[in-house]
Amino acid sequence: MPRLLRTTAFRLSLLYAALFSLIASAALGFVFWSTSSHIDEQIDARLRLETDVLMQLFRSRELPGLLETIQTRNRADNAGTFVYLLSGPDRDLLAGPLTSWPLDLDASRTYATFTREQLFEVQPYSKGHDESIRVLVTQLPGGYRMLVGHSVQDAKRLQAHTLTVVAVAIAGILSVALLSGAFMGWDVLRRIDAVNRAAGEIVHGDLTRRLPISRRNDEFDALALRLNVMLERIEKLLVGMRQVTDHVAHDLRKPLNRLRSRLEVTLLEARNEEEYREVMAGAIADADDLIGTFNALLSIAQLEADVDRDDRVPFSVSALCEDLAELYAAAAEDKQVAFRSEIESDITLNGVRRLIAQAFSNLLDNALKYAPTDGTIEFRLRRERDAIVATVTDNGPGIAPGDRERVLERFVRLEAARSTPGNGLGLSLVKAVTNMHGATLVLADNSPGLHVEIRFPHALPRLTSAA
Amino acid sequence: MYDSGNDAMRILVIEDDQDAAAFLVKGLNESGHVVDHAADGHDGLHLAETNRYDAMVVDRMLPGVDGLSIVRKLREREIDTPALILSALGEVDDRVEGLAAGGDDYLPKPYALAELLARLEALVRRAKPEQAATHLQVGDLQMDRLKRKVTRDGQDILLQPREFRLLEYLMRHAGQVVTRTMLLENVWDFHFDPQTNVVDVHISRLRSKIDKEFEHPLLHTVRGSGYRLDEHG
Numbered sequence: 001m002p003r004l005l006r007t008t009a010f011r012l013s014l015l016y017a018a019l020f021s022l023i024a025s026a027a028l029g030f031v032f033w034s035t036s037s038h039i040d041e042q043i044d045a046r047l048r049l050e051t052d053v054l055m056q057l058f059r060s061r062e063l064p065g066l067l068e069t070i071q072t073r074n075r076a077d078n079a080g081t082f083v084y085l086l087s088g089p090d091r092d093l094l095a096g097p098l099t100s101w102p103l104d105l106d107a108s109r110t111y112a113t114f115t116r117e118q119l120f121e122v123q124p125y126s127k128g129h130d131e132s133i134r135v136l137v138t139q140l141p142g143g144y145r146m147l148v149g150h151s152v153q154d155a156k157r158l159q160a161h162t163l164t165v166v167a168v169a170i171a172g173i174l175s176v177a178l179l180s181g182a183f184m185g186w187d188v189l190r191r192i193d194a195v196n197r198a199a200g201e202i203v204h205g206d207l208t209r210r211l212p213i214s215r216r217n218d219e220f221d222a223l224a225l226r227l228n229v230m231l232e233r234i235e236k237l238l239v240g241m242r243q244v245t246d247h248v249a250h251d252l253r254k255p256l257n258r259l260r261s262r263l264e265v266t267l268l269e270a271r272n273e274e275e276y277r278e279v280m281a282g283a284i285a286d287a288d289d290l291i292g293t294f295n296a297l298l299s300i301a302q303l304e305a306d307v308d309r310d311d312r313v314p315f316s317v318s319a320l321c322e323d324l325a326e327l328y329a330a331a332a333e334d335k336q337v338a339f340r341s342e343i344e345s346d347i348t349l350n351g352v353r354r355l356i357a358q359a360f361s362n363l364l365d366n367a368l369k370y371a372p373t374d375g376t377i378e379f380r381l382r383r384e385r386d387a388i389v390a391t392v393t394d395n396g397p398g399i400a401p402g403d404r405e406r407v408l409e410r411f412v413r414l415e416a417a418r419s420t421p422g423n424g425l426g427l428s429l430v431k432a433v434t435n436m437h438g439a440t441l442v443l444a445d446n447s448p449g450l451h452v453e454i455r456f457p458h459a460l461p462r463l464t465s466a467a
Numbered sequence: 468m469y470d471s472g473n474d475a476m477r478i479l480v481i482e483d484d485q486d487a488a489a490f491l492v493k494g495l496n497e498s499g500h501v502v503d504h505a506a507d508g509h510d511g512l513h514l515a516e517t518n519r520y521d522a523m524v525v526d527r528m529l530p531g532v533d534g535l536s537i538v539r540k541l542r543e544r545e546i547d548t549p550a551l552i553l554s555a556l557g558e559v560d561d562r563v564e565g566l567a568a569g570g571d572d573y574l575p576k577p578y579a580l581a582e583l584l585a586r587l588e589a590l591v592r593r594a595k596p597e598q599a600a601t602h603l604q605v606g607d608l609q610m611d612r613l614k615r616k617v618t619r620d621g622q623d624i625l626l627q628p629r630e631f632r633l634l635e636y637l638m639r640h641a642g643q644v645v646t647r648t649m650l651l652e653n654v655w656d657f658h659f660d661p662q663t664n665v666v667d668v669h670i671s672r673l674r675s676k677i678d679k680e681f682e683h684p685l686l687h688t689v690r691g692s693g694y695r696l697d698e699h700g
Contacts, residue, residue, distance in 0.1 A: 281691060284579075291577055292660070323655055326629055330668040358659040365662045422662065 009210050013181025020177065021170050028166035035162065039155040040134075044111060047136040047310050049150045058140055065096075070095040081151050082131060083119070089143030096147075110117065119149065132156060190221050207235040209366045218340065240304065244297065247411040251424065252290065259286040289423070297423040298411065303432035305357070312437075317349040320357055321381045328364045328379070337371045341379040347388055350454055351437050353366075359433040362426040363392040369422070370396030370450070388456040395449035404443040430454075478498045479523035481537065482513030482553070483530055483550040487576075489518040490525065494580045499699040501635055504563055508532030515541055520548050521591045524583070525570070526559070535568040542569035549590035553578070555637070562658065580691035591641060603638040606698030608677060608685055610638055619677055630673050637686070647694035 003012055057065040070084040074096060114132040135149040196210045201209045210231060212225040237275035266279040325341035332339035349356070361377075367377045371394040378393045398408055399414065404411050407433045413424040434441040434454050444451040478500050482488040487502055495502045502686035503518065508531035511615040515523060517538070538550045552565040555576040565573040569595075572586050603610040608619045615631060617624045626634060633654050637645060647666040651657045670686070678684045687695045 123642050225500045284691070288579070295575075314591075323657070324473060327657075327665050327669070330672060331663055331665045335669075357657055360662050361657075361659065368663050426662070 003189060004182060004185050006392075007185035007188055010181045010185030010402070013177050013184060017177025017181065021174050024170055024173060025166070028169070030034050031167065033163050036155070036159045039152075039158070043134050043150050043152055043155065043323065047111070047148050047150055049136050049148075051136050051146065054084075054146060054148065055138065055140070058144075058146075063142075063144070067095045070146075073148065081154075083135075083147075083149035083151075085147040086386070087147075087148075094144070104253045109139075112137070114149075141378065159176045193314065202231065207231075207238060226266055237304065244301070244410055248297065251411045252293065255286055255290055255293075258291075259283055262357040264285065293423040293425065296423060296429055297410070298427065299358075300429050300432045303429075303436050312351050313353075314348045314350045316347070316382060317351075317356065317390075318343055318345050318347045320353060321379065321390070322361065324357065324360050324364060325379055328361075328377075331375055332371075334374050335368065335371070337368065338374075339379070340376065343379070344383055345379045347383050348382060349388055351456070354369070355433045355436070358455070359430045360390065360392070362430050365394050366395035366426060367396070367450075368392055372396060375449075386458050388458065390454045390456075391452065393446045393449060393451045395446060398445060398448055398450045399443060401445070407443070409439070476521040476587065477503075477519070478587065479503050479505065479511070479518070479548070480513055481505045481508070481515075481523065481534065482526040483507055483528075487526075488606060491580075491583075494584070498584055506556045508534070512537050512540060515548060516544065516546060518686065522549045522551065522587050524551050524553060524587070527565070535564065535570070537564075540571045541684065545548070551583070551586055551590060552572075567688055579692075581644070581679070581689075582648060583648050585646045585649060585692060588643045589640055589645070589649065592643060594639055603639050603641075604682070605641040605696055606685055608638070609634060615678075619681060620649055622680075624676055627671075628675060630676065634677070634688070635694075637694065641696045641698075642688050642693045644695050649693070 054066060054069065057069055066445050067086060070086055073082065074084050086094045088094050096195045109136065109186070113132055113134050116133055119133055119135075132152045133149045134152050135147050138148075140146055176404045191212075191214075198209050198211045210228045213221050213224050213228070262279060262283055266276070271279075321341070321343045325339070325343065327338040331343070364377070364379065367379075373376050375395045376393075378391070380389075382389055401412055407414060410428045411424040413415040413422065430452075431441055437456060439454050442453045442455070446451065475687045478495055480495070480502055481490060482491060482504070484507050485506070486636065487614060488506065492504050500657055503514055503520070507516050508529040510531075511523075511525070511529070512532055521605050525534040525537055528544075529537075532551055532675065534542075534554075540551065541548065541550075550572045551572045552567070552568075552570040553574055553576055554561045560574040561575070571590050574583060574586060582595045608617070609619070610617050612635065617626055617631070617634065634648065636650065648660065650666050650670075651659075651661075670688075674686045676683075678686055683698075685696055685698060687697060687700065689695050
């Protein structure tokens with residue numbers, strides 16, 4: 001419960017309820033005050049009117065006429081709204097429900113308010129004893145005094161009723177506001193608790209956990225969706241990192257062992273300088289391989305970590321491919337492998353030239369490695385309606401369909417490749433480069449051989465986080 | 468082994484890593500060069516300002532003043548000692564930044580000493596005039612850059628455009644060791660290392676054109692480093 005009271009939703013609704021109640025009270029209070037003063041004025045006006053009528057009567061029909069009228073009216077007014085009294089010069093009561101002039105009201109034309117008790121001899125605490133009566137006292141010629149009174153009970157009742165309505169309305173508004181605030185606060189708490197629970201599980205190591213998303217599609221869901229995408233990425237990176245760490249441990253031990261035994265074996269016997277030189281040159285080559293592996297790993301990691309890098313610029317991929325083709329054609333010819341290239345001219349790509357060059361070169365290296373003597377390597381670049389497509393094919397052993405996903409992972413080397421030099425990172429790097437450029441990498445069958453295709457979407461989208 | 472023979476260079480090494488610095492100084496000394504070493508940016512800047520060096524090797528990450536700032540400051544003061552920038556960061560942007568700051572070449576760590584020596588020598592030679600020459604000559608091999616014509620001992624040699632550029636680069640750096648990476652960067656503008664021997668194939672083609680018919684070979688392979696075009700073996 002105290003948590004609920006601390007929620008922003010609850011506090012806000014409380015604040016608004018208080019504010020609204022304040023304004024409503026002020027408005028209703030003003031209405032109350034103005035109606036009650038209006039009612040008072042009306043009563044006073046009636047008293048004045050009644051007094052004027054009776055004065056008129058007194059002037060035209062003298063005392064007896066007035067007395068008679070007063071007595072008639074006192075009797076007739078059975079609802080008790082109006083009260084009339086008339087006293088003579090000696091304060092003896094001439095007409096009215098009382099036996100004597102009750103009060104010290106001598107001044108002419110004075111308004112006053114009394115309770116019924118104060119005016120009449122009624123039983124204290126009997127019904128209506130505290131009823132307010134508004135009176136107007138008037139001096140008549142000859143020392144007579146006349147009192148006209150009017151009950152204000154109805155007006156009082158009306159005012160009290162208004163007051164009740166106002167109070168009930170404010171109470172209603174307040175409680176509705178509190179309730180809805182509490183509900184909103186509770187709803188927010190419920191959803192935050194769900195997020196909290198999920199976050200807790202993630203903290204405890206369950207990286208597959210995601211934040212719950214309701215069907216409401218509101219800002220909470222938008223936030224959760226965004227966070228889930230983030231979690232997805234983090235999970236991918238962490239899993240990748242774990243894999244890499246494992247693989248690094250496994251796969252780097254082998255060349256390190258080789259290096260170590262090479263040196264150890266050399267030390268077993270005394271050798272001449274030439275032999276030492278040879279072994280050391282070999283050791284340096286081993287170390288270079290290791291450094292190369294580390295560099296490739298580092299490049300892949302950097303590419304995967306930096307999706308939003310902004311060093312892409314448009315460059316002529318046609319020119320790049322021409323240069324690469326020229327560079328590799330000679331090596332292919334040297335190996336008695338036919339090298340064919342079909343490169344469409346004037347194709348521009350928005351990307352990082354160095355990385356794309358590296359990726360293409362890795363593919364060409366592979367093709368050169370696996371193409372048999374008298375085999376063929378084909379390198380193509382063409383523009384399609386919605387993409388720029390680069391393909392590298394060879395007619396070597398190819399990759400079995402079941403292994404085509406796997407070879408893109410770091411350090412995965414197929415049995416067929418064990419005998420050839422390489423670190424098992426070439427295709428991983430290609431994959432990382434294509435991913436970074438929002439391109440797709442497809443390995444297919446060239447029957448026989450491998451067909452690698454990279455499709456760069458034409459309007460390269462900025463890589464959105466949704467993978 | 469790496470020394471091309473005639474002229475010793477005076478080199479300033481600004482490197483804070485003691486082991487790396489000791490190794491580098493030793494390597495440069497054994498190659499016949501005179502080396503001053505500064506272990507932080509302030510000392511390095513001071514030495515570079517008060518002495519004349521043929522070249523300097525500047526580590527990018529340094530205590531005090533970082534490597535790029537040193538080069539930038541020297542260039543502002545119109546000291547244009549050729550600078551080779553070393554970086555452990557190994558990203559392509561670093562190379563671009565290094566060159567933008569006024570560095571003349573860039574080498575990611577870890578590097579091979581042979582590569583560093585070859586690049587230093589290339590820098591020092593480049594800093595000397597004679598570059599605009601339209602005519603290059605190594606022994607009896609001649610190149611006319613305007614007519615794009617190559618002859619050896621008076622015989623015309625027909626080269627593909629890339630072979631021409633390859634030879635041009637080798638001739639400009641005649642007598643120096645040129646590494647495969649340097650060739651890839653300067654002849655092909657590729658800043659990565661292919662896993663296969665693509666450069667060697669191009670060299671052997673060029674060699675067959677300029678050396679095959681002649682008794683005295685000009686294009687030599689330097690084991691563990693690269694190639695050298697030299698009229699003396």
